[in-house]
Amino acid sequence: MKFLDPHIHMTSRTTDDYQRMSEAGCVAVIEPAFWMGQPRKHLGTFDDYFSSLVGWERFRAKQFSIHHFCTIGLNPKEANNDALADDVLELMHRYLEKDGVVGVGEIGFDDQTAAEERVFIAQLELAREYELPVMIHTPHRDKKRGTDRSMDVVTDVGIDPGLVLIDHNTEETVKDTLDRGYWAGHSVYPETKMDESRMAELVVQYGSERILVNSAADWGVSDPLKVPKSAKKMQERGISEDVIETIIWRNPIEFFSQSGRLDLAMDDGSPNRDQRELWQGNSVLRGQSPVVDEPS
Amino acid sequence: MPESVTNLTALTAGVAEVIRQAAGEVPSVWLTERLELHRRQPDARAWARDFSRVSRRMGRRALRPSSADVSRLQLLGLAWPDASFAVGALARWLLVTLPAETAQRRVWIGAQLNYGDADEQSVLLRSLPFVDHSGELVDLAVEAGRTNALDVFAAIACHNPYAARHYTEAQMNQLVMKAVFLGLSLQDILGLQARKNAELARMARDFAAERRSAGRSIPEDLGVIADAGGL
Ligand SMILES: [Zn+2]
Numbered sequence: 075m076k077f078l079d080p081h082i083h084m085t086s087r088t089t090d091d092y093q094r095m096s097e098a099g100c101v102a103v104i105e106p107a108f109w110m111g112q113p114r115k116h117l118g119t120f121d122d123y124f125s126s127l128v129g130w131e132r133f134r135a136k137q138f139s140i141h142h143f144c145t146i147g148l149n150p151k152e153a154n155n156d157a158l159a160d161d162v163l164e165l166m167h168r169y170l171e172k173d174g175v176v177g178v179g180e181i182g183f184d185d186q187t188a189a190e191e192r193v194f195i196a197q198l199e200l201a202r203e204y205e206l207p208v209m210i211h212t213p214h215r216d217k218k219r220g221t222d223r224s225m226d227v228v229t230d231v232g233i234d235p236g237l238v239l240i241d242h243n244t245e246e247t248v249k250d251t252l253d254r255g256y257w258a259g260h261s262v263y264p265e266t267k268m269d270e271s272r273m274a275e276l277v278v279q280y281g282s283e284r285i286l287v288n289s290a291a292d293w294g295v296s297d298p299l300k301v302p303k304s305a306k307k308m309q310e311r312g313i314s315e316d317v318i319e320t321i322i323w324r325n326p327i328e329f330f331s332q333s334g335r336l337d338l339a340m341d342d343g344s345p346n347r348d349q350r351e352l353w354q355g356n357s358v359l360r361g362q363s364p365v366v367d368e369p370s
Numbered sequence: 371m372p373e374s375v376t377n378l379t380a381l382t383a384g385v386a387e388v389i390r391q392a393a394g395e396v397p398s399v400w401l402t403e404r405l406e407l408h409r410r411q412p413d414a415r416a417w418a419r420d421f422s423r424v425s426r427r428m429g430r431r432a433l434r435p436s437s438a439d440v441s442r443l444q445l446l447g448l449a450w451p452d453a454s455f456a457v458g459a460l461a462r463w464l465l466v467t468l469p470a471e472t473a474q475r476r477v478w479i480g481a482q483l484n485y486g487d488a489d490e491q492s493v494l495l496r497s498l499p500f501v502d503h504s505g506e507l508v509d510l511a512v513e514a515g516r517t518n519a520l521d522v523f524a525a526i527a528c529h530n531p532y533a534a535r536h537y538t539e540a541q542m543n544q545l546v547m548k549a550v551f552l553g554l555s556l557q558d559i560l561g562l563q564a565r566k567n568a569e570l571a572r573m574a575r576d577f578a579a580e581r582r583s584a585g586r587s588i589p590e591d592l593g594v595i596a597d598a599g600g601l
Contacts, residue, residue: 121485128487167415168485171422335426 075099077301080326081180081209081241081259081288083108084131084142085123091291091298092138098302101323102141102338104330105131106180106209109149111293117161120148124165128174141338143330145177145209146170150184153193163196170204176333177201179209180241183220186213191227198231207332208238209259212247221247225254239286239329244268248276252284257329261290262300270300270307277313282320286329378467378500381446385464388439392457393428400427401461408468414478421465421482421490425458433457447500459493466497476507483514491517492525498532505536512541520552528554534561543570546595550577556591571597 076099084092084105095103105127114120127144135142146169148162169175178201183190201208208228213220221240228238240251241259251258260268260276268276273287289300297303301322308318330336390398404420433456435443466479479501483494491514498511511533515526526533527549533542542565549559556562574592578601581588592601 125485168418171419172487173422173425173489174487 075302075305075322076101077305077322078102078104078326079288079291079298079301080104080239080286080330081106081261081290082298083290083292084135085126086293087291087298089134089138092135092140095298096138096140098299100140100301102143102336103135104143104145104176104209104326106145106177106211107147107149108180108211108292109151113152113155115158117158117165120162121165121168124169128169128172132174143174143176143336145179145206146175147179147181147197147209148193149180149211150182150190150194150213154185154187154189156189159189159193163193163200166197166200170200170206173335173337175206176330176335177207177209177239178204179239180211181208182210182224183213186216186220186223194224194227195231198228198233201237202231202233205334207329208233210238210240212240212242214242217242217244218246222250225251225256237332241288242290245272245276248280252280257284257286257325259286259288261288262297262304263290264295264297264300270304273304274307274311274313277308277317277321278311282317282325284325285321286325287321377446381443381448381500382464382467384439384443384446385448385460388433388435388443389428389457389461389464391439392433392435393461397428401464405464405468408465412474414474414481417465417478418482418485421462424461424465425456425489428458428461429456433460459489462490462493463497466494467500475501476510479507480510483510488519488521491519491522495522495525495532496530498526499530499535502532508536508541512537515545515548518552523548523552524554528558529560531560534559534565537565539565539567539569543567543573546570547573547577550574550589550592553589556589556594562594566595566597568597570595571599575599575601 078101079095080103082103082105084103107124107127124146127146131144132142146166148159148166152162153159170178178197181194181197183194198208200206210224210228212224221243224240225235228235235255236257239257239259240247242261243251243258248258248260260273262268262270262273277285287301287304289296289298291298291300305318305322308321309315327336327338386398386402389401393401401424404424408417408420479494479497483491486494495511495514498507501507511526515523515533517523527545533545537545546556546559546562547570549556574595578588578592588601
């Protein structure tokens with residue numbers, strides 16, 4: 075079973091996770107820029123973070139035969155510091171044109187403040203300028219209203235819903251999201267948000283069109299194998315292989331291909347796994363034997 | 371090496387032709403138009419944006435230059451790209467070698483070295499011997515070479531005459547020893563023979579002693595920088 079996890083924060087994960095994901099069939103990941111669990115205070119920390127998303131993290135993924143792409147954005151939790159937010163918006167111009175960047179995100183609302191709305195709108199304008207799709211993080215608190223409001227903002231700015239992925243949907247939000255023409259992402263977590271069984275029921279009800287599943291794994295309690303685990307639960311529920319493959323493979327590719335940069339054909343399929351390769355002079359390996367795929 | 375603008379003009383024309391053959395007509399027309407625009411109306415942000423996206427515009431195909439092309443470019447001083455090199459990277463090189471006012475170029479190259487991904491940084495370092503004949507940008511090269519990213523370091527250390535021309539003895543010695551540590555071939559460091567010195571020979575000797583104590587092998591080509599005192 076091959077899959078693409080369209081929302082996972084690999085910077086927070088270990089090489090064990092990469093190893094298990096690769097064995098479970100992961101071909102590619104999208105790593106949205108997000109926050110660090112506490113607000114950052116300096117522009118330079120954003121700069122180095124964005125830089126690592128187009129640099130070191132891509133290399134780490136490649137060592138496990140996984141393509142790594144990212145989205146660049148200022149998340150809403152850090153959008154309330156006006157002066158810093160303006161600097162980050164300016165900095166984004168430096169990164170939005172890079173080869174490894176396939177979207178603007180994750181952006182949207184958290185506390186649903188006016189400052190958050192201003193930064194959200196500015197980033198939708200950036201997505202238009204750089205011809206990139208958008209990944210929207212829907213708020214944990216007051217979710218239904220926040221999701222509707224996010225879509226209203228997109229409408230006001232005049233961006234085609236087909237270019238926008240609304241993420242972290244639940245049973246309460248998915249119908250509106252799909253009815254309004256957006257792509258609907260679902261984060262399957264060990265405890266909160268969505269679980270595998272609910273996800274399978276949701277697919278029984280709504281089918282596969284514009285439906286995505288992700289692990290949203292990060293530094294919190296989360297599981298980088300939630301996409302294949304959800305697929306397994308869908309199989310058990312009698313959902314067809316074709317529908318499952320659409321959800322965990324074709325849909326994320328179709329959505330992020332709108333960037334013109336999701337180049338999975340690069341290197342004839344998966345990147346050759348060669349763990350002997352060095353990065354910054356340091357192999358990720360520490361003493362164990364490298365896995366080297368023979369060139370096909 | 372081309373020391374004059376005339377040679378650089380001939381070289382960029384030769385490179386543009388190799389790119390046209392590899393990438394096809396439509397991307398080449400786009401590139402020519404953009405190069406012309408940047409000559410006429412220099413703008414840092416527009417230039418930086420093209421510098422990042424040119425790889426996608428030109429495609430990821432490997433360059434497959436004919437042997438005649440390779441000889442022609444080598445005669446003009448471009449020892450670097452080989453057949454495995456992507457056409458987009460060569461187009462990036464063209465954007466950096468755009469004739470422009472030096473002070474402005476320094477700012478642009480410096481900024482791109484800061485914000486570039488590894489591919490972008492490598493191209494910038496490879497462009498230095500063509501855009502900077504006086505060594506004005508040497509501090510940027512030394513700083514960029516402090517990375518341990520192998521591709522980026524190799525871009526300044528290997529098949530690139532810039533360091534041998536402009537580095538101080540201490541800077542050059544550090545570059546050479548770092549190449550040894552990273553397992554790069556000393557044969558690939560251009561101009562090394564002329565930059566050999568007693569201090570470098572001592573460093574090589576100490577390095578060899580350290581390796582012997584650790585029971586590890588000594589790189590075969592270390593003798594290149596040894597003196598009469600041996601290793
Ligand atoms: Zn996230």
